[in-house]
Amino acid sequence: xxxxxxxxxxxxxxxxxxxxxxxxxxxxxxxxxxxxxxxxxxxxxxxxxxxxxxxxxxxxxxxxxxxxxxxxxxxxxxxxxxxxxxxxxxxxxxxxxxxxxxxxxxxxxxxxxxxxxxxxxxxxxxxxxxxxxxxxxxxxxxxxxxxxxxxxxxxxxxxxxxxxxxxxxxxxxxxxxxxxxxxxxxxxxxxxxxxxxxxxxxxxxxxxxxxxxxxxxxxxxxxxxxxxxxxxxxxxxxxxxxxxxxxxxxxxxxxxxxxxxxxxxxxxxxxxxxxxxxxxxxxxxxxxxxxxxxxxxxxxxxxxxxxxxxxxxxxxxxxxxxxxxxxxxxxxxxxxxxxxxxxxxxxxxxxxxxxxxxxxxxxxxxxxxxxxxxxxxxxxxxxxxxxxxxxxxxxxxxxxxxxxxxxxxxxxxxxxxxxxxxxxxxxxxxxxxxxxx
Ligand code: HEC
Ligand code: HEC
Ligand code: HEC
Numbered sequence: 001x002x003x004x005x006x007x008x009x010x011x012x013x014x015x016x017x018x019x020x021x022x023x024x025x026x027x028x029x030x031x032x033x034x035x036x037x038x039x040x041x042x043x044x045x046x047x048x049x050x051x052x053x054x055x056x057x058x059x060x061x062x063x064x065x066x067x068x069x070x071x072x073x074x075x076x077x078x079x080x081x082x083x084x085x086x087x088x089x090x091x092x093x094x095x096x097x098x099x100x101x102x103x104x105x106x107x108x109x110x111x112x113x114x115x116x117x118x119x120x121x122x123x124x125x126x127x128x129x130x131x132x133x134x135x136x137x138x139x140x141x142x143x144x145x146x147x148x149x150x151x152x153x154x155x156x157x158x159x160x161x162x163x164x165x166x167x168x169x170x171x172x173x174x175x176x177x178x179x180x181x182x183x184x185x186x187x188x189x190x191x192x193x194x195x196x197x198x199x200x201x202x203x204x205x206x207x208x209x210x211x212x213x214x215x216x217x218x219x220x221x222x223x224x225x226x227x228x229x230x231x232x233x234x235x236x237x238x239x240x241x242x243x244x245x246x247x248x249x250x251x252x253x254x255x256x257x258x259x260x261x262x263x264x265x266x267x268x269x270x271x272x273x274x275x276x277x278x279x280x281x282x283x284x285x286x287x288x289x290x291x292x293x294x295x296x297x298x299x300x301x302x303x304x305x306x307x308x309x310x311x312x313x314x315x316x317x318x319x320x321x322x323x324x325x326x327x328x329x330x331x332x333x334x335x336x337x338x339x340x341x342x343x344x345x346x347x348x349x350x351x352x353x354x355x356x357x358x359x360x361x362x363x364x365x366x367x368x369x370x371x372x373x374x375x376x377x378x379x380x381x382x383x384x385x386x387x388x389x390x391x392x393x394x395x396x397x398x399x400x401x402x403x404x405x406x407x408x409x410x411x412x413x414x415x416x417x418x419x420x421x422x423x424x425x426x427x428x429x430x431x432x433x434x435x436x437x
Contacts, residue, residue: 043098044149055150059143062292063136063209064284065151068093079103079157084130085236086223089166091130099156112148119180126176128164129184129223138189138208183224195302198291202299205292210284215240215276231306232358237427238275239362241355244303248310248412249357251300259297260290266375266383270342270349274367278375278383286377308358313412314403320415324404327397331389332405340409346374346384351409361416364402365424368393390430395421 044052060066071082078097083090098105104112107122114120119133127133139147169175180186189208191200206212218226218233232242232249242250251259254268261268263285266278273281285293314321329338336342340351350356356364366372369390374383389398395418402421406413425432 044153048149051146051149052153053150055146055148056153057287059139059147059209060150061284061287062205063139063147063211064280065096065147067279067283068131069096076157076159078151078154079159080161081159086128086130088170088223090164091128091166092161092164093131095157095159095161096151097154097157097159098152099158102158102160103156104151105156109145109148112151113144116144116147118186119176119184126173126180128173128176129179132211132214134184134225135208135211135214137184137186138204140189140204143209179222179224182222196298198295198298199302201292202295202297205288205296206299210296212243215280216243228306230300230303231308232360234360234362235276237362237366237424239358239360240276241358241363242306242308243300245301245305246308246354247305249308249354250306251354252305253352253354256294256297256301259300260293263288263293263296264290264377265345265380266377267345267348267380269344270351270353271355272346272348272374272384274372274374275363278373281375282377286375286379311412311414314407314415316408320400320403321407323397324400324402325408327393327401328404331393332401335384335386336405340405340411343384345380346382347386348374350405351411353411356406357411357413359414361402361406361413361420362424364405365398365416365421366428368398368402369421369424369430370428390425390428391433394433395419395425 066078068082068084069078069080070076071079074081078095080093080095082093084093095103097103100106104122107115111122115122115127115131115133117133117137117139119127119129119131121127165171189204192203195203213225213230215235216230216233218228218231220226230243231246233240244250245252247253254262258268262271262273263281266273266281266286285296288296328336335347336350340349342349367386369388371386371388373385374380376383393401398421399416399418402416405411406416
């Protein structure tokens, strides 16, 4: 099964390389900078102070360049070296400080536009789409210019990023030409005149700088976006949930204010952002203006809803549900309560929490095994923490308590199997459950 999948992937990428070769002559993608935009290779001067400030305080934060271009825990801001894991292997993010030898100090503004919006390196080589240029292609010239001015103003850091070395055939950068042909929509943001200004601003932020689809839209075998826009995607340890207005698995039961709260505080009436979303909230969305957060909420409420239906809940008296109820009563009620409602803005409510009801239970299993910490934000600085249960609960018990919380208090979702839990333990590199008890 696994082998045939890999072979299919290789065949597909070979086809993509071939398509790329054919496409080569017609590859004119790079240069569509609006003619009124003045591109410069001068470092920012006094006259550029506003652009630098806007680039730093808004564009770079909204697009969260730091998330990938700064190693976690490192003080080497934007110096790269962080390995982004993909199904094809780890890809190192580049040093984008203005160091002329190891960073992008010798680049022109046009080189920068090409890299960020079109995925082309300085020599015209193809960047891997782990750099989300398929979202950043929507950035306006103004935002790009401010971003460039800011990036030019940061401290140059001399740091050689290790070379990315993927296995064949993914090491062939030219293959990305085929990838682009298949999956890269080389189009700037187009406002929809039939929609409100707020909707358009929300669409711009979500599709462009904030690149929400990078995590929330499911990918195909080659890592391209499927058509299931924002309908949820697996990120290995985590599941980025459906954020369309589906009333069961999506944000259909959330008000716009509840969406704003989540993106600003990291939590709301039910959900607490943890894992990769906690990082997105802490580093990026909490810093957006309230007007922009409301625009995002207004836009999300109008995205076409996924068509997932609420399944029949598991019978409360099945053997797995009974085991889950016991595990829950002994280990979880202190924080999440018997009614599953948790502690508002601290311990997530498990009742009515749509983010926990996808078929994919990765986030639940990961949280129970390794514990977690909610997003820390200016508006909610004392986020709650959940202890790890990997040492205490067996795979059967974790599966049972996950199934129980997904099918109690009005929730309904596919039961979780013990081998899914074993798989997560392996990915998370956690020891198997220790002594029997
Ligand atoms: C999700 C992770 C991610 C985010 C977010 C991200 N990048 Fe990248 N970026 C990468 C990776 C990975 C590479 C290296 C790609 C490769 O080797 O093909 C890269 C490469 C680049 C390069 C090319 C550098 C070179 O030497 O060729 C530039 C410039 C760049 N990024 C700028 C930015 C800017 C500006 C932002 C914010 C607007 C940003 N990136 C956000 C992952 C990211
Ligand atoms: C780096 C990956 C990543 C990015 C980028 C990202 N998300 Fe998320 N998002 C996640 C994950 C993972 C979760 C689940 C978090 C959890 O279980 O606590 C999540 C949860 C959410 C939820 C809660 C849904 C629910 O039902 O509980 C909302 C709303 C959301 N994201 C909106 C957004 C928006 C809007 C953006 C862009 C501004 C965005 N996300 C960008 C990974 C991401
Ligand atoms: C000491 C308090 C505490 C205990 C005990 C506890 N939790 Fe939590 N739980 C939290 C907090 C705080 C959060 C929010 C932060 C986070 O998501 O990591 C949370 C979040 C969760 C989430 C939401 C994860 C997501 O992706 O949104 C699930 C599921 C969960 N807990 C299940 C359980 C289960 C099952 C147990 C018992 C085996 C349990 N918790 C025991 C405090 C606790």
